[in-house]
Each structure stands twice: as structure tokens, then as C-alpha cells.
Amino acid sequence: MDDQQTMMHPVSQHPTVGMGGHVVPQHTYGMDPTNQQHTSDQEVRKHDISEILQQIMNITDQSLDEAQARKHTLNCHRMKPALFSVLCEIKEKTVLSLRSTQEDEPPDPQLMRLDNMLIAEGIAGPEKGGGAGAATNASAAASGGPGQLEQTIEHSDYRAKLSQIRQIYHQELEKYEQACSEFTAHVMNLLREQSRNRPITSKEIERMVQIIHRKFNSIQVQLKQSTCEAVMILRSRFLDARRKRRNFSKQATEILNEYFYSHLSNPYPSEEAKEELARKCGITMSQISNWFGNKRIRYKKNIGKAQEEANMYAAKKAVSGGGAAAYGMVPSSQGQMISPPPPPGPVPPSDGMYNMSMNGGDSYQSVSSMGANVQPQAHSQRHVFNQPAGMSEGLATASLYEPGVHQIQYG
């Protein structure tokens, strides 16, 4: 309403504007209004101008060709300069209110945040060394492990998907930019075209472009937001370790079980042993630790089942000649002989052998140097794994193992 009033005000006060807001050419200014001849002349002009305005009003309802033709006649109309100057005057007054509006606004913080994230993820900006950087960092954060990451299929899969997202993002961004610039160019052309009939300053065109860009910005935000979401989903799918769980190879499981059952009295591999196992199984140290952690607890929970497994591995080992040697195990010098595989089923415990040292049946540790008062490994002070001394390592240990009965609590 204010705008309208502002628009109308100068017009209504303008001496050259007649009753219906019809603009009267300025050269009638100062003429005698009572002059009949002049009056009729004025009426003709009024009619002309109202016709022009009517044409302007109707121009939107017409086809392009029609509009072009009309525009042409309009531009060539003898009254056009007069109308233009009036519009200029109106504009001069109204534009003041426009000037007060803020010129350039600060960059959208949301957009900045999204941009930063996309750059960090290697989606926007220069491609990170194959996108591996983001994957590695995220994986390290997700696993919380010792930093030894699996350079496996998952990683290349992640990279492939990430670059796919990157590609789609850039395609969409290109489309968006094209659409934006096309629309902007169209509007600018339109305004330039219109500026022949009404006064439009370059500043106004600039402002209009700004408005268009602001509108398009919301589309851009949407695009970037959905790209970020896609990256997040990809991350959670690929980098959440729980999701990418894959069973270890049969061979790896066998190696681990072999070690476990041949060290049943002390199934706590040292760092070196873990390294060795990790290398042999093609998995990480932390995976080794996890496996042993799970194995110990599950072994304890289900002795019955583990028994069979233990016997199986014991038999296997006996056939193959002792897997423990493969891990640098030193044969016990304290009379722990390798016995032949026992018959299937529980093996009766030997008398008074249960409280042997933690390493009693485990030649992996350097037992020979420890003697009878051997101290358990610091980290295994609470553990409940022990084995009757004299038992051949890895043989029928599970059947003898009764955590509730035979466990030793150190400290």
C-alpha cells in the first residue's frame, strides 16, 4: 500500500497527469486549460497515452510475436519519451526506499558449513588422494584400534562409492549452476528489454540478480545437504566396523584355534605372538586381541562344545607335529612331554597337577626360566585359565578345564 501511495503520489501531483492517472505530455504544461481547441487536443493526447498504458498492461496476455509487434509500435510511439520521463520521475522517488535495503548480505553460514564438510570429505574441492584420506581418518576414528587399518576391499569400495557421490554431486551442481545462470541471464535480458519502456538502473538489475541467487541458494543448500547425508550414510555403512563384519578365513580361524588350544593354560598371546598371528592370518593385532577375548569368554561359557573343538585341534596338532613350534615355542624342560592324542571324551585329571604355574602346560612362554614359582603374566593375573601340569599341551585340555573348580585366582 505504501508503495502504491508512493507511486501514485508524484503522479497525482504532477500537473501533466489527468483524471484517470493519464499522463499528459509535458509540453502542454503552462497551456491555457480553458482553451477549447487545446482541450480537444489534450483529449486526443490523453487518449493516446491511455492507449499506451493499456498496451503495456495487456502485453503480458499476448503471444510473443504479438508482444514483439506491440513493443515495436510502443517504442516508436511519439508519446513514449513523455511517458518514460514520468516513469523516471516516479522511479526517482521510489528508488530511495530501495536504496535503504541492505546491499550485500553475509554468506549463508549453513551453506558454509556444508561446503566445509564436502571439502573435508573430498566431495567438493580438489579430490583427495583418491578419497582415501577421509576414509582412513574415519575408519581410524570408528575402530578406535591401534591405527593398523585394513587396506582391504572395504576401503576401495568406500572410495568407489565416494567418488560416485562426488561425480553425481558435480553433475547436479553443474546443472544447478547452468540453470541459475540461464535464469539470471533470462531475467537480465528481460529487464534490459523492459528498460527501454521503463527506467531500470543497472543497480536494480544487480539487485534482481541477487534476489535470484538467493532463491537459487536454497536449492544449492538442498543439493549439498543431501550430498552430505549420502556421505554420512556411506560412512556408517562402510566404516562402522560392526557393519562390515566379515568372518575370518577358514585358515585364519584354524591358526587362531590352534594357538588357542595349544596354549589353553595361558591363552594370552604376547605382543610378538599377536604380531606373528596377525601376520599369518592376515588380520590386525586388535583383531587378534578381539578374537582371543571372545574366544576365552566363549570357551569358558561353553566348555562342553569347546571340548570337542579342543580335542580336534589337539589331534590335528599331534598329526602335524605341533603347531606351537610355529610360534617360536620352547619345549618345556620340566617334564612336559607331548603325549599321544587321547581317546575322545574327557580325560581324567592327574593328581595334584591343577595348581601348576600358569605356564605349566604351555611351552609358548619361556617356562624353563620361570621355575616352580613362576609368576603369571601381569595382564593375566585375573584369568582363570590353567591346566594341570604334565598334560601334554593342547591335548584334552578342554576336558580337564573346569573354571569353577580349578581356577586359580592370583593376587
Add this chain to the structure above:
DNA sequence: TCTGATGATTCATT
């Protein structure tokens, strides 16, 4: 689809 197996994670304890 259900269920057991299994690798990983979290938290409390030592």
C-alpha cells in the same frame, strides 16, 4: 525368517 556363530564395541574391573 529364524537362529546360532562370530567379529566388534562398550563398560567395569584390576
Add this chain to the structure above:
DNA sequence: AATGAATCATCAGA
């Protein structure tokens, strides 16, 4: 820091 215990999430076979 290492470990046990509980739990989660996924896989694989019935």
C-alpha cells in the same frame, strides 16, 4: 592398558 562380560550387528545355514 589389558581383560572379562555383556551386548550389538551382521553373516550364514537350516
